[in-house]
Amino acid sequence: MNGEIICIGTEILLGDTLNTNSKYLSQELSHLGINVFYHSVVGDNPERLESTIELALQRSDIIIATGGLGPTQDDLTKETFSHLLKIPLVPHHSSLEHIQAIFNCSHSKMTENNIKQSYIPLGSTPIPNDKGTAPGVIIEKDDKVIILLPGPPKEMKHMFSIHVKPFLAQKTETHFFSRYYRIIGVGESTLESELMDIIDKQYNPTIATYAGNHEVLLRLTANADSQEQASQILQPFEDIIMKRMGENIYGGKNDLLETIVGKLLLAKNRSFSIAESCTGGLVASKLTKIPDISKVFHSGVVCYSNDAKENIIGVSPETIEKYGAVSAETAKELCQKLFLHTKTDIVMAITGIAGPGGSTETKPVGLVYIGMLYKGDILVKELRLRGDREDIQERAAKLALNLLREKLNTIV
């Protein structure tokens, strides 16, 4: 089965938008054992759109098109496919209800042009869109499979993984099975050195590492006929990886560090509060993305100014005067004084210099102290991080979350 991906959108042809949809879909199709032979991008010009789709229908078995499903006059994807496939567009009642409900929820009026989004080709299977208005569709005709999805990556990916992937998996015979490991606290090259022996002789499974956002993603892929056979191929390699890197592995492909840490806090039922200076609320905002976290997350204080450290948390001006706001002593006292307000099981504090300004001869940009108070004991970690302001903030927040993860893992 040969696939083709068509992305429809003038913004991509103008270079305004990076085409991440093609990469995502290519990767997913290749895991399903579907060869992707072409990517095409075309704008909202009716003739060029038609000729691109016509060519794809001639040369490919599976076509996935993204974009052009919206309410505006430029959105012509469904109309063009319907015309070429000679299938009429008909109203789809529950899609219209979904769109209407979204407008009702926000107390805004649905405009006439939104109704067009709810039309689908006769006999096609609508794909519900939980994250937006325009539904997708699966069309099967003359041994061809055509899948239309909206352009916004968040909507598209969600709909693909929930609805399209299981549908395509039924259509293909050979499969690739992957396991992913998210690794924090070691760089990509260190990781590669640690696993050099198994990387060098890789065949089935294949092994790949991808440098991520201050972490590394490790992929192990088996070519197998069944999930069971894949497990037999993958397990011995997973055992090696876990033995060598286990402490640094915090989760799988779709795991976020904050989700893992939040779930651990909930599972171990430990209350938590944090004082953040240089990370400016980043740890708090990551943790509060997790539903139900209110059961254990008591509070955060973004004590960005010295005044806030002193007047909200109660750090003594002498400590800041003597050791500086960025010091192990201040990190320690932030934990102790915040505990007096919050009485949470775990209290953390982060203070550092994110730059570009604020450095001194002895305290360079990237110097960060992370403190943690648990059962009366205080641990303070000194970090020297590199990168720009945002890198340093992001890395400090991640390493603080990782410190919390390690602590929670020791609690029974």
Add this chain to the structure above:
Amino acid sequence: MNGEIICIGTEILLGDTLNTNSKYLSQELSHLGINVFYHSVVGDNPERLESTIELALQRSDIIIATGGLGPTQDDLTKETFSHLLKIPLVPHHSSLEHIQAIFNCSHSKMTENNIKQSYIPLGSTPIPNDKGTAPGVIIEKDDKVIILLPGPPKEMKHMFSIHVKPFLAQKTETHFFSRYYRIIGVGESTLESELMDIIDKQYNPTIATYAGNHEVLLRLTANADSQEQASQILQPFEDIIMKRMGENIYGGKNDLLETIVGKLLLAKNRSFSIAESCTGGLVASKLTKIPDISKVFHSGVVCYSNDAKENIIGVSPETIEKYGAVSAETAKELCQKLFLHTKTDIVMAITGIAGPGGSTETKPVGLVYIGMLYKGDILVKELRLRGDREDIQERAAKLALNLLREKLNTIV
């Protein structure tokens, strides 16, 4: 002049590599006034490569192809173009010398297959590659311009900007000039309705809207011979857009809302503090991404639990008991009590239900109150937001920042 970009590389079709070359080239060509009508990606299969190039030669005046210029047997770009254009490949002496020099430099032996890289189509102009081995070429035949560049972005971009851009600038007479407007607080379809009259009769300039992350990007593009002429074309349309949507426009293409708001806080020299419940520190972490913000950002309190609202900020338990943590009254008191600690010029508070849990019959998921205290006056805004937990948090944070922006704009 109509352009087409072809990227040749199986790694893109497998989803291993993101196609950044097409975005870069599209952007460059659009600035030169060359319409890019198609992007194509194809692998190193000879038949599919040939059919893709054949189609491009039929439909486009300018073709830029990247990839497939290397030494291996899979690298067939030059060979295929030469074959289709009926131009023989001939050795190019100084390109061979350049490749030889690179091998000499690294004290390694040049293998036979590297010689193939130095062949160019007869009569074409070689493009030297300062950052790698494979040269590029410019081929001109029958009113077509074909430009072949290597695949690695670093080599490609360097060669394009130094050699190809000046060459293409001479070929084009008209240029495109764009202005961008970032709009917050109205949806894409509402915006389109507001501007329907000018969108409907668009010709020069063209107008496009792109739905972004809880905001809309509006693009206005003039086809003109000079910057001055472009301004004459664009200004009347900008005037209309500013008149109708001005209050909702916060910046241009590369502006972030938090950067605009942070700069306004600094420019108007107003100190700021915020109490965040449902947004969990998101506003604080966005604002503290901005260098120098410490001059005006005093503190944030992530008062996620009722205990934190009461014991850190000092909201009275009676208010929470009587009206609920998510209420206009609590938002108001959060502002008033936080002011007692921080004494900042502006104090804001956000409390709401981000979901998925926590809703009641009268208080649905998405109900958010934003309070703002300035010069003794308190404004409280009630919002009803849609989407999942992250959407609601992100949208509430953006709308809070926008409220702050609107307030700062009124301060002289």
